[in-house]
Amino acid sequence: MLGLVYSSSVAIPSDILKAALPIGIGLASAAYLTMKVVNNDGFSTDKSIPMVQLRSGDTTHDAEFFEDQDKFLAHCEETYGPVFNCQVLGQKFTVVSGPLAREIFMTEDFSFMDAVDEVTGLQSFVNSIIKSNQDPDSKMIHEIIRDNISPNLPLFTPRIVEQLRMTVEKELGDGEGKLVENPLRIFQNMIAGAMASVFMGLEVAKNQKVLDTFIDCTYDFGQVVTENKKSFWHTFGNRAKYGVMNPLRKHVNVMVEAATPIILERRRQEAKAVENGQEYKRPLDIMQRFLDNFEKYGFVDIEDICGHLLILVLASVHTTSDTSTNLCYYLGAYPQYIEPLYKEQQEVLAQIAKERQLERQSKLDAGEVTSERDFEGTGLDPRRDSDFSAAAIKRMVRMDSFVREIFRFRAERLTLAHKARRNVVLSNGVVISKGSKAIINMRSINQDSGMQGEDPTEFQPWRFVGKPKSATKASGDYLAFGMGRHACPGRFLAIQELKTVGSLMVSKYSKIEIQDPSQTKKILLSRLGEPLGTGLIFTSRSSSSAEKSA
Numbered sequence: 292m293l294g295l296v297y298s299s300s301v302a303i304p305s306d307i308l309k310a311a312l313p314i315g316i317g318l319a320s321a322a323y324l325t326m327k328v329v330n331n332d333g334f335s336t337d338k339s340i341p342m343v344q345l346r347s348g349d350t351t352h353d354a355e356f357f358e359d360q361d362k363f364l365a366h367c368e369e370t371y372g373p374v375f376n377c378q379v380l381g382q383k384f385t386v387v388s389g390p391l392a393r394e395i396f397m398t399e400d401f402s403f404m405d406a407v408d409e410v411t412g413l414q415s416f417v418n419s420i421i422k423s424n425q426d427p428d429s430k431m432i433h434e435i436i437r438d439n440i441s442p443n444l445p446l447f448t449p450r451i452v453e454q455l456r457m458t459v460e461k462e463l464g465d466g467e468g469k470l471v472e473n474p475l476r477i478f479q480n481m482i483a484g485a486m487a488s489v490f491m492g493l494e495v496a497k498n499q500k501v502l503d504t505f506i507d508c509t510y511d512f513g514q515v516v517t518e519n520k521k522s523f524w525h526t527f528g529n530r531a532k533y534g535v536m537n538p539l540r541k542h543v544n545v546m547v548e549a550a551t552p553i554i555l556e557r558r559r560q561e562a563k564a565v566e567n568g569q570e571y572k573r574p575l576d577i578m579q580r581f582l583d584n585f586e587k588y589g590f591v592d593i594e595d596i597c598g599h600l601l602i603l604v605l606a607s608v609h610t611t612s613d614t615s616t617n618l619c620y621y622l623g624a625y626p627q628y629i630e631p632l633y634k635e636q637q638e639v640l641a642q643i644a645k646e647r648q649l650e651r652q653s654k655l656d657a658g659e660v661t662s663e664r665d666f667e668g669t670g671l672d673p674r675r676d677s678d679f680s681a682a683a684i685k686r687m688v689r690m691d692s693f694v695r696e697i698f699r700f701r702a703e704r705l706t707l708a709h710k711a712r713r714n715v716v717l718s719n720g721v722v723i724s725k726g727s728k729a730i731i732n733m734r735s736i737n738q739d740s741g742m743q744g745e746d747p748t749e750f751q752p753w754r755f756v757g758k759p760k761s762a763t764k765a766s767g768d769y770l771a772f773g774m775g776r777h778a779c780p781g782r783f784l785a786i787q788e789l790k791t792v793g794s795l796m797v798s799k800y801s802k803i804e805i806q807d808p809s810q811t812k813k814i815l816l817s818r819l820g821e822p823l824g825t826g827l828i829f830t831s832r833s834s835s836s837a838e839k840s841a
């Protein structure tokens with residue numbers, strides 16, 4: 292969720308920061324992002340933890356770190372071992388590496404949200420848009436996603452696919468060598484539409500004002516949490532000010548305005564159905580689940596419902612649209628993988644069509660139906676044989692591995708700081724003291740050949756094919772979504788969307804190129820939300836086959 296961005300020792304212009312910024316609530320790189328927040332309690336006080344020596348002339352480790360992050364971290368691990376203190380990203384952290392990292396996620400005494408709140412005052416934002424479930428340790432949002440979104444993914448998939456496909460057709464379309472200078476905006480629209488259809492229903496997903504609010508709220512949030520007011524006063528100011536005048540409120544208002552007539556109409560139809568002794572066909576979206584479980588979730592009113600929906604938006608839209616955009620840049624950087632991914636897709640769809648035909652035939656043979664036409668409008672409708680169904684997307688194992696490899700390859704090297712609520716003794720005997728922040732050394736995990744297999748510094752998209760390592764499987768060797776009790780509950784939806792975006796791209800485009808190839812390396816390692824500075828050029832299959840036949 293929380294997007295991120297980093298701070299460097301070099302000043303970053305505020306407009307770039309604004310564009311670059313984070314977004315959500317879960318994933319907290321915004322914590323580091325709120326650069327220059329001085330935190331005197333960042334290091335664990337355990338005297339056995341070594342402090343990384345400063346380079347001559349430097350006052351923090353930022354300059355050395357940003358010069359070559361992998362080199363810096365590899366050197367630190369070699370010199371100081373898996374746990375060491377350093378001052379990076381504008382803060383003081385105790386860095387935890389390798390297999391020890393999982394202990395940070397598996398111990399309840401570490402809190403990711405506390406680390407984010409410390410530098411952003413995040414909790415006051417959250418509490419000013421929701422009226423219920425304000426306890427920072429409430430698991431309600433997590434449970435809402437777990438109970439309502441993930442189990443219904445197969446049902447949500449057709450509308451997600453439709454929303455994504457519609458935006459691709461409208462915004463990217465067909466053509467040869469079509470330059471898109473800012474693909475992120477298109478992917479944001481695409482993902483906002485898909486999320487809106489899941490969270491608030493198909494009708495709301497057509498409302499551009501709501502889609503804009505889905506996209507813009509993340510920027511408003513990012514802007515506030517990155518105001519460069521150093522220190523304790525920044526957080527204090529945020530808490531005092533935005534607890535009352537939260538710029539996110541206007542987004543809640545847009546959602547309330549869009550939701551109210553729909554809710555009233557739904558209530559009217561439900562009452563009518565009851566009156567006629569019929570069963571009310573409940574719309575399939577999270578807003579309806581909220582209405583149906585109003586008391587269970589302890590909601591107060593429609594504003595409160597929309598506030599909770601906005602939290603889902605903050606957690607989901609930016610992270611997923613950023614990764615979708617990046618996925619296309621990876622296809623541009625590694626064009627040799629487009630055809631194998633397309634081939635896999637064709638094979639999966641052909642196989643599913645074959646199985647469905649067999650199923651139809653057996654029903655015909657058993658006399659359950661009398662003709663092929665009886666399947667129309669049913670789950671076995673032949674016109675749906677080639678759909679990107681949830682089952683089809685699940686079988687696309689190369690696409691799954693491609694997506695997971697992007698998360699591995701691109702991961703920020705230091706990320707997901709957690710604050711210790713008590714003294715915690717790690718299994719190597721080191722104590723992470725109460726109030727200090729442990730940050731995860733992703734390099735030590737993602738570039739470890741024991742965990743990742745051969746050549747871990749290379750991008751190998753089929754790295755996970757045939758292994759029990761799907762892109763949703765949170766574990767000690769794959770921390771893109773955290774792990775343990777707080778592991779991202781939205782990852783099933785996010786991966787489903789990412790795989791769908793990838794599938795749509797390779798089925799529609801035979802070639803995707805990075806406008807300025809000299810930027811490729813920088814883009815592949817870009818942080819969430821960082822402006823990419825160069826566009827993408829799309830060549831559709833229809834135009835390249837027209838070219839061949841001409």
Ligand code: HEM
Pocket residue numbers: 292316317318396403430432433436440603606607608610611614707770771772773774775776777778779780781782784785
């Ligand atoms: C590419 C997309 C995404 C990424 C990379 C991502 C990443 C993360 C990470 C790293 C965490 C912190 C886990 C921890 O504390 O151990 C998290 C938490 C969370 N994410 Fe996501 N996320 C994504 C998409 C989503 C989506 C689509 C939703 C909602 C539908 C969502 C909802 C949440 C929530 C509610 C939490 C807090 C969980 C808790 O504290 O119990 N995320 N996410």
